[in-house]
Amino acid sequence: MMNSTISKEINALVLKSVPYKESSLLLTVLTKESGKQNVLCRGVKRCKKEKLFAEKFAYSKMRLYVGRGIPVVDDAELTEPFYALRQDIEKLSLAEYFCEVVLCIPFGSGDDKILSLLLNSFWLLCGSEVSPLVVKTAFELKFAQHEGFAPMDFDCSCGKPAEKWSFSRGFLCDDCAKGDGVYVSQAIINAVRHILSYDGRRAYSFEMNEEALSYLSKITEKYLQYHLDTKFDTLEYYKKFMEADFG
Ligand SMILES: [Zn+2]
Known part of the structure:
Protein backbone atom coordinates (compact mmCIF):
# COMPACT_ATOMS: atom_id res chain seq x y z
CA MET A 1 0.00 0.00 0.00
CA PHE A 82 7.20 31.69 28.21
CA TYR A 83 9.09 30.38 31.24
CA ALA A 84 8.48 33.60 33.18
CA LEU A 85 4.80 32.64 33.48
CA ARG A 86 5.82 29.84 35.83
CA GLN A 87 7.76 32.08 38.19
CA ASP A 88 4.77 33.94 39.60
CA ILE A 89 1.59 32.24 40.80
CA GLU A 90 -0.66 35.14 39.78
CA LYS A 91 0.72 35.17 36.24
CA LEU A 92 0.67 31.38 36.04
CA SER A 93 -2.97 31.16 37.14
CA LEU A 94 -3.97 33.85 34.64
CA ALA A 95 -2.13 32.06 31.82
CA GLU A 96 -3.96 28.84 32.79
CA TYR A 97 -7.24 30.77 32.71
CA PHE A 98 -6.54 32.26 29.26
CA CYS A 99 -5.83 28.76 27.94
CA GLU A 100 -9.07 27.42 29.43
CA VAL A 101 -11.03 30.24 27.77
CA VAL A 102 -9.41 29.61 24.38
CA LEU A 103 -10.10 25.87 24.75
CA CYS A 104 -13.83 26.79 24.52
CA ILE A 105 -13.58 27.48 20.81
CA PRO A 106 -14.43 24.52 18.55
CA PHE A 107 -11.74 22.45 16.82
CA GLY A 108 -10.73 23.96 13.52
CA SER A 109 -11.87 27.38 14.65
CA GLY A 110 -9.84 30.30 16.04
CA ASP A 111 -7.89 32.51 13.69
CA ASP A 112 -4.52 34.18 14.03
CA LYS A 113 -6.21 37.07 15.89
CA ILE A 114 -6.96 34.79 18.84
CA LEU A 115 -3.42 33.44 18.66
CA SER A 116 -2.00 37.00 18.61
CA LEU A 117 -4.20 37.91 21.57
CA LEU A 118 -2.88 34.95 23.55
CA LEU A 119 0.75 35.63 22.57
CA ASN A 120 0.48 39.34 23.41
CA SER A 121 -1.20 38.55 26.73
CA PHE A 122 1.54 36.05 27.62
CA TRP A 123 4.28 38.52 26.65
CA LEU A 124 2.77 41.25 28.78
CA LEU A 125 2.26 38.88 31.73
CA CYS A 126 5.93 37.92 31.47
CA GLY A 127 6.97 41.56 31.60
CA SER A 128 6.31 44.08 34.33
CA GLU A 129 5.16 47.24 32.55
CA VAL A 130 1.46 46.24 32.40
CA SER A 131 -0.41 45.03 35.48
CA PRO A 132 -1.76 41.46 35.33
CA LEU A 133 -5.27 42.78 36.01
CA VAL A 134 -5.07 45.02 32.92
CA VAL A 135 -3.90 42.03 30.86
CA LYS A 136 -6.81 39.92 32.19
CA THR A 137 -9.44 42.59 31.50
CA ALA A 138 -8.16 43.35 28.00
CA PHE A 139 -7.86 39.63 27.20
CA GLU A 140 -11.47 38.99 28.22
CA LEU A 141 -12.85 41.87 26.16
CA LYS A 142 -10.70 41.20 23.08
CA PHE A 143 -11.66 37.52 23.20
CA ALA A 144 -15.34 38.53 23.31
CA GLN A 145 -14.74 40.84 20.36
CA HIS A 146 -12.97 38.20 18.26
CA GLU A 147 -15.73 35.72 19.00
CA GLY A 148 -18.34 38.31 18.00
CA PHE A 149 -20.14 39.13 21.25
CA ALA A 150 -18.48 42.34 22.45
CA PRO A 151 -20.52 45.55 22.75
CA MET A 152 -20.41 47.72 19.62
CA ASP A 153 -22.10 50.92 20.79
CA PHE A 154 -21.04 52.94 23.80
CA ASP A 155 -24.10 55.18 24.13
CA CYS A 156 -27.65 54.05 24.75
CA SER A 157 -29.66 53.35 21.58
CA CYS A 158 -32.01 56.22 22.58
CA GLY A 159 -29.08 58.63 22.21
CA LYS A 160 -28.53 59.33 25.91
CA PRO A 161 -25.18 58.54 27.58
CA ALA A 162 -24.99 55.00 28.91
CA GLU A 163 -25.09 54.34 32.64
CA LYS A 164 -25.51 50.59 32.69
CA TRP A 165 -24.05 47.55 30.98
CA SER A 166 -26.52 44.80 30.17
CA PHE A 167 -24.79 41.57 29.13
CA SER A 168 -27.55 40.76 26.65
CA ARG A 169 -28.41 44.28 25.41
CA GLY A 170 -25.19 46.29 25.67
CA PHE A 171 -24.69 49.79 27.10
CA LEU A 172 -27.92 51.53 28.12
CA CYS A 173 -29.18 54.59 29.96
CA ASP A 174 -30.93 53.94 33.26
CA ASP A 175 -34.42 54.52 31.77
CA CYS A 176 -33.98 52.09 28.88
CA ALA A 177 -32.21 49.51 31.08
CA LYS A 178 -35.38 49.10 33.17
CA GLY A 179 -33.54 47.37 35.99
CA ASP A 180 -31.31 45.32 33.70
CA GLY A 181 -27.48 45.37 33.83
CA VAL A 182 -24.79 46.70 36.16
CA TYR A 183 -23.94 50.36 36.75
CA VAL A 184 -20.81 51.58 34.97
CA SER A 185 -18.97 54.90 35.16
CA GLN A 186 -17.89 56.88 32.11
CA ALA A 187 -14.28 55.90 32.96
CA ILE A 188 -15.25 52.24 32.62
CA ILE A 189 -17.07 52.80 29.33
CA ASN A 190 -14.03 54.71 28.02
CA ALA A 191 -11.71 51.85 28.99
CA VAL A 192 -13.96 49.29 27.27
CA ARG A 193 -14.08 51.49 24.18
CA HIS A 194 -10.28 51.83 24.18
CA ILE A 195 -9.69 48.07 24.48
CA LEU A 196 -12.14 47.31 21.69
CA SER A 197 -10.84 50.08 19.40
CA TYR A 198 -7.24 48.92 19.23
CA ASP A 199 -5.50 45.71 18.26
CA GLY A 200 -2.13 44.48 19.43
CA ARG A 201 -0.47 45.80 22.55
CA ARG A 202 -2.11 49.21 22.31
CA ALA A 203 -5.35 47.60 23.52
CA TYR A 204 -3.70 47.07 26.90
CA SER A 205 -2.49 50.65 27.30
CA PHE A 206 -5.30 52.33 29.17
CA GLU A 207 -5.15 54.11 32.51
CA MET A 208 -7.57 53.53 35.35
CA ASN A 209 -7.51 53.74 39.10
CA GLU A 210 -7.16 50.41 40.86
CA GLU A 211 -10.68 50.35 42.27
CA ALA A 212 -12.34 50.99 38.89
CA LEU A 213 -10.07 48.45 37.20
CA SER A 214 -10.92 45.82 39.78
CA TYR A 215 -14.65 46.53 39.25
CA LEU A 216 -14.29 46.39 35.44
CA SER A 217 -12.35 43.14 35.67
CA LYS A 218 -15.16 41.55 37.68
CA ILE A 219 -17.66 42.66 35.03
CA THR A 220 -15.60 41.42 32.07
CA GLU A 221 -15.09 37.96 33.59
CA LYS A 222 -18.85 37.66 34.23
CA TYR A 223 -19.53 38.93 30.72
CA LEU A 224 -17.39 36.14 29.28
CA GLN A 225 -19.04 33.48 31.47
CA TYR A 226 -22.48 34.75 30.48
CA HIS A 227 -21.81 34.57 26.74
CA LEU A 228 -19.77 31.35 26.78
CA ASP A 229 -22.27 29.83 29.22
CA THR A 230 -19.55 28.22 31.28
CA LYS A 231 -17.59 28.61 34.50
CA PHE A 232 -13.81 28.39 34.54
CA ASP A 233 -12.07 26.38 37.29
CA THR A 234 -8.84 28.22 36.58
CA LEU A 235 -10.55 31.57 37.19
CA GLU A 236 -11.90 30.34 40.53
CA TYR A 237 -8.39 29.24 41.43
CA TYR A 238 -6.95 32.63 40.45
CA LYS A 239 -9.57 34.47 42.52
CA LYS A 240 -9.06 32.24 45.56
CA PHE A 241 -5.35 32.82 45.37
CA MET A 242 -5.73 36.60 45.05
CA GLU A 243 -8.14 36.73 48.00
CA ALA A 244 -5.84 34.62 50.17
CA ASP A 245 -2.81 36.65 49.25
CA PHE A 246 -4.07 40.20 49.31
CA GLY A 247 -7.58 40.08 50.76
ZN1 LIG B 1 -31.76 55.03 26.67
Missing part, protein backbone atom coordinates in the same frame (compact mmCIF):
# COMPACT_ATOMS: atom_id res chain seq x y z
CA MET A 2 1.16 3.52 -0.70
CA ASN A 3 2.08 5.66 2.25
CA SER A 4 -0.60 8.36 2.44
CA THR A 5 1.19 10.48 5.04
CA ILE A 6 1.92 14.10 4.22
CA SER A 7 4.08 16.59 6.03
CA LYS A 8 2.78 19.94 7.25
CA GLU A 9 4.30 22.83 9.17
CA ILE A 10 2.42 24.76 11.86
CA ASN A 11 3.11 27.53 14.38
CA ALA A 12 1.47 26.25 17.53
CA LEU A 13 0.90 27.31 21.11
CA VAL A 14 0.17 24.50 23.58
CA LEU A 15 -3.12 25.05 25.42
CA LYS A 16 -3.30 21.62 27.01
CA SER A 17 -1.01 18.64 27.32
CA VAL A 18 -2.20 15.25 28.61
CA PRO A 19 -0.52 11.81 28.73
CA TYR A 20 -1.64 9.52 25.94
CA LYS A 21 -1.09 5.76 25.93
CA GLU A 22 2.35 4.46 27.00
CA SER A 23 4.73 7.28 26.34
CA SER A 24 2.95 9.90 24.27
CA LEU A 25 1.36 13.26 24.92
CA LEU A 26 -1.84 14.52 23.36
CA LEU A 27 -1.46 18.25 22.82
CA THR A 28 -4.30 20.63 22.14
CA VAL A 29 -2.72 23.55 20.33
CA LEU A 30 -3.82 26.84 18.85
CA THR A 31 -2.20 27.30 15.47
CA LYS A 32 -1.77 30.15 13.07
CA GLU A 33 -2.56 27.83 10.17
CA SER A 34 -5.60 25.80 11.21
CA GLY A 35 -6.99 27.13 14.49
CA LYS A 36 -7.44 24.79 17.43
CA GLN A 37 -6.34 21.22 16.81
CA ASN A 38 -4.94 18.12 18.49
CA VAL A 39 -1.49 16.75 17.75
CA LEU A 40 0.30 13.72 19.11
CA CYS A 41 3.78 13.86 20.53
CA ARG A 42 5.41 10.41 20.69
CA GLY A 43 8.23 9.02 22.80
CA VAL A 44 8.06 11.67 25.48
CA LYS A 45 9.35 9.55 28.34
CA ARG A 46 12.52 8.65 26.50
CA CYS A 47 13.80 12.17 25.99
CA LYS A 48 11.82 14.64 28.06
CA LYS A 49 14.40 17.38 27.77
CA GLU A 50 14.01 17.53 24.03
CA LYS A 51 10.26 17.88 24.32
CA LEU A 52 10.04 21.34 25.89
CA PHE A 53 7.84 22.36 22.97
CA ALA A 54 5.20 19.95 24.35
CA GLU A 55 4.81 21.85 27.61
CA LYS A 56 1.81 24.04 28.23
CA PHE A 57 2.22 27.69 27.03
CA ALA A 58 5.15 26.77 24.73
CA TYR A 59 5.01 28.35 21.28
CA SER A 60 6.81 26.42 18.54
CA LYS A 61 7.18 25.70 14.89
CA MET A 62 6.13 22.06 14.48
CA ARG A 63 6.45 19.73 11.53
CA LEU A 64 3.62 17.22 11.47
CA TYR A 65 2.97 13.90 9.84
CA VAL A 66 -0.62 14.06 8.76
CA GLY A 67 -2.20 10.70 8.02
CA ARG A 68 -5.48 9.10 8.97
CA GLY A 69 -5.41 9.62 12.73
CA ILE A 70 -4.29 12.48 14.91
CA PRO A 71 -1.37 14.33 13.26
CA VAL A 72 1.98 13.39 14.83
CA VAL A 73 4.73 15.87 15.66
CA ASP A 74 7.81 14.81 13.71
CA ASP A 75 10.03 17.70 14.66
CA ALA A 76 9.66 20.98 16.52
CA GLU A 77 11.63 24.13 17.07
CA LEU A 78 10.80 26.06 20.23
CA THR A 79 10.06 29.71 19.42
CA GLU A 80 9.15 30.91 22.93
CA PRO A 81 8.64 28.83 26.09
Whole structure:
Protein backbone atom coordinates (compact mmCIF):
# COMPACT_ATOMS: atom_id res chain seq x y z
CA MET A 1 0.00 0.00 0.00
CA MET A 2 1.16 3.52 -0.70
CA ASN A 3 2.08 5.66 2.25
CA SER A 4 -0.60 8.36 2.44
CA THR A 5 1.19 10.48 5.04
CA ILE A 6 1.92 14.10 4.22
CA SER A 7 4.08 16.59 6.03
CA LYS A 8 2.78 19.94 7.25
CA GLU A 9 4.30 22.83 9.17
CA ILE A 10 2.42 24.76 11.86
CA ASN A 11 3.11 27.53 14.38
CA ALA A 12 1.47 26.25 17.53
CA LEU A 13 0.90 27.31 21.11
CA VAL A 14 0.17 24.50 23.58
CA LEU A 15 -3.12 25.05 25.42
CA LYS A 16 -3.30 21.62 27.01
CA SER A 17 -1.01 18.64 27.32
CA VAL A 18 -2.20 15.25 28.61
CA PRO A 19 -0.52 11.81 28.73
CA TYR A 20 -1.64 9.52 25.94
CA LYS A 21 -1.09 5.76 25.93
CA GLU A 22 2.35 4.46 27.00
CA SER A 23 4.73 7.28 26.34
CA SER A 24 2.95 9.90 24.27
CA LEU A 25 1.36 13.26 24.92
CA LEU A 26 -1.84 14.52 23.36
CA LEU A 27 -1.46 18.25 22.82
CA THR A 28 -4.30 20.63 22.14
CA VAL A 29 -2.72 23.55 20.33
CA LEU A 30 -3.82 26.84 18.85
CA THR A 31 -2.20 27.30 15.47
CA LYS A 32 -1.77 30.15 13.07
CA GLU A 33 -2.56 27.83 10.17
CA SER A 34 -5.60 25.80 11.21
CA GLY A 35 -6.99 27.13 14.49
CA LYS A 36 -7.44 24.79 17.43
CA GLN A 37 -6.34 21.22 16.81
CA ASN A 38 -4.94 18.12 18.49
CA VAL A 39 -1.49 16.75 17.75
CA LEU A 40 0.30 13.72 19.11
CA CYS A 41 3.78 13.86 20.53
CA ARG A 42 5.41 10.41 20.69
CA GLY A 43 8.23 9.02 22.80
CA VAL A 44 8.06 11.67 25.48
CA LYS A 45 9.35 9.55 28.34
CA ARG A 46 12.52 8.65 26.50
CA CYS A 47 13.80 12.17 25.99
CA LYS A 48 11.82 14.64 28.06
CA LYS A 49 14.40 17.38 27.77
CA GLU A 50 14.01 17.53 24.03
CA LYS A 51 10.26 17.88 24.32
CA LEU A 52 10.04 21.34 25.89
CA PHE A 53 7.84 22.36 22.97
CA ALA A 54 5.20 19.95 24.35
CA GLU A 55 4.81 21.85 27.61
CA LYS A 56 1.81 24.04 28.23
CA PHE A 57 2.22 27.69 27.03
CA ALA A 58 5.15 26.77 24.73
CA TYR A 59 5.01 28.35 21.28
CA SER A 60 6.81 26.42 18.54
CA LYS A 61 7.18 25.70 14.89
CA MET A 62 6.13 22.06 14.48
CA ARG A 63 6.45 19.73 11.53
CA LEU A 64 3.62 17.22 11.47
CA TYR A 65 2.97 13.90 9.84
CA VAL A 66 -0.62 14.06 8.76
CA GLY A 67 -2.20 10.70 8.02
CA ARG A 68 -5.48 9.10 8.97
CA GLY A 69 -5.41 9.62 12.73
CA ILE A 70 -4.29 12.48 14.91
CA PRO A 71 -1.37 14.33 13.26
CA VAL A 72 1.98 13.39 14.83
CA VAL A 73 4.73 15.87 15.66
CA ASP A 74 7.81 14.81 13.71
CA ASP A 75 10.03 17.70 14.66
CA ALA A 76 9.66 20.98 16.52
CA GLU A 77 11.63 24.13 17.07
CA LEU A 78 10.80 26.06 20.23
CA THR A 79 10.06 29.71 19.42
CA GLU A 80 9.15 30.91 22.93
CA PRO A 81 8.64 28.83 26.09
CA PHE A 82 7.20 31.69 28.21
CA TYR A 83 9.09 30.38 31.24
CA ALA A 84 8.48 33.60 33.18
CA LEU A 85 4.80 32.64 33.48
CA ARG A 86 5.82 29.84 35.83
CA GLN A 87 7.76 32.08 38.19
CA ASP A 88 4.77 33.94 39.60
CA ILE A 89 1.59 32.24 40.80
CA GLU A 90 -0.66 35.14 39.78
CA LYS A 91 0.72 35.17 36.24
CA LEU A 92 0.67 31.38 36.04
CA SER A 93 -2.97 31.16 37.14
CA LEU A 94 -3.97 33.85 34.64
CA ALA A 95 -2.13 32.06 31.82
CA GLU A 96 -3.96 28.84 32.79
CA TYR A 97 -7.24 30.77 32.71
CA PHE A 98 -6.54 32.26 29.26
CA CYS A 99 -5.83 28.76 27.94
CA GLU A 100 -9.07 27.42 29.43
CA VAL A 101 -11.03 30.24 27.77
CA VAL A 102 -9.41 29.61 24.38
CA LEU A 103 -10.10 25.87 24.75
CA CYS A 104 -13.83 26.79 24.52
CA ILE A 105 -13.58 27.48 20.81
CA PRO A 106 -14.43 24.52 18.55
CA PHE A 107 -11.74 22.45 16.82
CA GLY A 108 -10.73 23.96 13.52
CA SER A 109 -11.87 27.38 14.65
CA GLY A 110 -9.84 30.30 16.04
CA ASP A 111 -7.89 32.51 13.69
CA ASP A 112 -4.52 34.18 14.03
CA LYS A 113 -6.21 37.07 15.89
CA ILE A 114 -6.96 34.79 18.84
CA LEU A 115 -3.42 33.44 18.66
CA SER A 116 -2.00 37.00 18.61
CA LEU A 117 -4.20 37.91 21.57
CA LEU A 118 -2.88 34.95 23.55
CA LEU A 119 0.75 35.63 22.57
CA ASN A 120 0.48 39.34 23.41
CA SER A 121 -1.20 38.55 26.73
CA PHE A 122 1.54 36.05 27.62
CA TRP A 123 4.28 38.52 26.65
CA LEU A 124 2.77 41.25 28.78
CA LEU A 125 2.26 38.88 31.73
CA CYS A 126 5.93 37.92 31.47
CA GLY A 127 6.97 41.56 31.60
CA SER A 128 6.31 44.08 34.33
CA GLU A 129 5.16 47.24 32.55
CA VAL A 130 1.46 46.24 32.40
CA SER A 131 -0.41 45.03 35.48
CA PRO A 132 -1.76 41.46 35.33
CA LEU A 133 -5.27 42.78 36.01
CA VAL A 134 -5.07 45.02 32.92
CA VAL A 135 -3.90 42.03 30.86
CA LYS A 136 -6.81 39.92 32.19
CA THR A 137 -9.44 42.59 31.50
CA ALA A 138 -8.16 43.35 28.00
CA PHE A 139 -7.86 39.63 27.20
CA GLU A 140 -11.47 38.99 28.22
CA LEU A 141 -12.85 41.87 26.16
CA LYS A 142 -10.70 41.20 23.08
CA PHE A 143 -11.66 37.52 23.20
CA ALA A 144 -15.34 38.53 23.31
CA GLN A 145 -14.74 40.84 20.36
CA HIS A 146 -12.97 38.20 18.26
CA GLU A 147 -15.73 35.72 19.00
CA GLY A 148 -18.34 38.31 18.00
CA PHE A 149 -20.14 39.13 21.25
CA ALA A 150 -18.48 42.34 22.45
CA PRO A 151 -20.52 45.55 22.75
CA MET A 152 -20.41 47.72 19.62
CA ASP A 153 -22.10 50.92 20.79
CA PHE A 154 -21.04 52.94 23.80
CA ASP A 155 -24.10 55.18 24.13
CA CYS A 156 -27.65 54.05 24.75
CA SER A 157 -29.66 53.35 21.58
CA CYS A 158 -32.01 56.22 22.58
CA GLY A 159 -29.08 58.63 22.21
CA LYS A 160 -28.53 59.33 25.91
CA PRO A 161 -25.18 58.54 27.58
CA ALA A 162 -24.99 55.00 28.91
CA GLU A 163 -25.09 54.34 32.64
CA LYS A 164 -25.51 50.59 32.69
CA TRP A 165 -24.05 47.55 30.98
CA SER A 166 -26.52 44.80 30.17
CA PHE A 167 -24.79 41.57 29.13
CA SER A 168 -27.55 40.76 26.65
CA ARG A 169 -28.41 44.28 25.41
CA GLY A 170 -25.19 46.29 25.67
CA PHE A 171 -24.69 49.79 27.10
CA LEU A 172 -27.92 51.53 28.12
CA CYS A 173 -29.18 54.59 29.96
CA ASP A 174 -30.93 53.94 33.26
CA ASP A 175 -34.42 54.52 31.77
CA CYS A 176 -33.98 52.09 28.88
CA ALA A 177 -32.21 49.51 31.08
CA LYS A 178 -35.38 49.10 33.17
CA GLY A 179 -33.54 47.37 35.99
CA ASP A 180 -31.31 45.32 33.70
CA GLY A 181 -27.48 45.37 33.83
CA VAL A 182 -24.79 46.70 36.16
CA TYR A 183 -23.94 50.36 36.75
CA VAL A 184 -20.81 51.58 34.97
CA SER A 185 -18.97 54.90 35.16
CA GLN A 186 -17.89 56.88 32.11
CA ALA A 187 -14.28 55.90 32.96
CA ILE A 188 -15.25 52.24 32.62
CA ILE A 189 -17.07 52.80 29.33
CA ASN A 190 -14.03 54.71 28.02
CA ALA A 191 -11.71 51.85 28.99
CA VAL A 192 -13.96 49.29 27.27
CA ARG A 193 -14.08 51.49 24.18
CA HIS A 194 -10.28 51.83 24.18
CA ILE A 195 -9.69 48.07 24.48
CA LEU A 196 -12.14 47.31 21.69
CA SER A 197 -10.84 50.08 19.40
CA TYR A 198 -7.24 48.92 19.23
CA ASP A 199 -5.50 45.71 18.26
CA GLY A 200 -2.13 44.48 19.43
CA ARG A 201 -0.47 45.80 22.55
CA ARG A 202 -2.11 49.21 22.31
CA ALA A 203 -5.35 47.60 23.52
CA TYR A 204 -3.70 47.07 26.90
CA SER A 205 -2.49 50.65 27.30
CA PHE A 206 -5.30 52.33 29.17
CA GLU A 207 -5.15 54.11 32.51
CA MET A 208 -7.57 53.53 35.35
CA ASN A 209 -7.51 53.74 39.10
CA GLU A 210 -7.16 50.41 40.86
CA GLU A 211 -10.68 50.35 42.27
CA ALA A 212 -12.34 50.99 38.89
CA LEU A 213 -10.07 48.45 37.20
CA SER A 214 -10.92 45.82 39.78
CA TYR A 215 -14.65 46.53 39.25
CA LEU A 216 -14.29 46.39 35.44
CA SER A 217 -12.35 43.14 35.67
CA LYS A 218 -15.16 41.55 37.68
CA ILE A 219 -17.66 42.66 35.03
CA THR A 220 -15.60 41.42 32.07
CA GLU A 221 -15.09 37.96 33.59
CA LYS A 222 -18.85 37.66 34.23
CA TYR A 223 -19.53 38.93 30.72
CA LEU A 224 -17.39 36.14 29.28
CA GLN A 225 -19.04 33.48 31.47
CA TYR A 226 -22.48 34.75 30.48
CA HIS A 227 -21.81 34.57 26.74
CA LEU A 228 -19.77 31.35 26.78
CA ASP A 229 -22.27 29.83 29.22
CA THR A 230 -19.55 28.22 31.28
CA LYS A 231 -17.59 28.61 34.50
CA PHE A 232 -13.81 28.39 34.54
CA ASP A 233 -12.07 26.38 37.29
CA THR A 234 -8.84 28.22 36.58
CA LEU A 235 -10.55 31.57 37.19
CA GLU A 236 -11.90 30.34 40.53
CA TYR A 237 -8.39 29.24 41.43
CA TYR A 238 -6.95 32.63 40.45
CA LYS A 239 -9.57 34.47 42.52
CA LYS A 240 -9.06 32.24 45.56
CA PHE A 241 -5.35 32.82 45.37
CA MET A 242 -5.73 36.60 45.05
CA GLU A 243 -8.14 36.73 48.00
CA ALA A 244 -5.84 34.62 50.17
CA ASP A 245 -2.81 36.65 49.25
CA PHE A 246 -4.07 40.20 49.31
CA GLY A 247 -7.58 40.08 50.76
ZN1 LIG B 1 -31.76 55.03 26.67
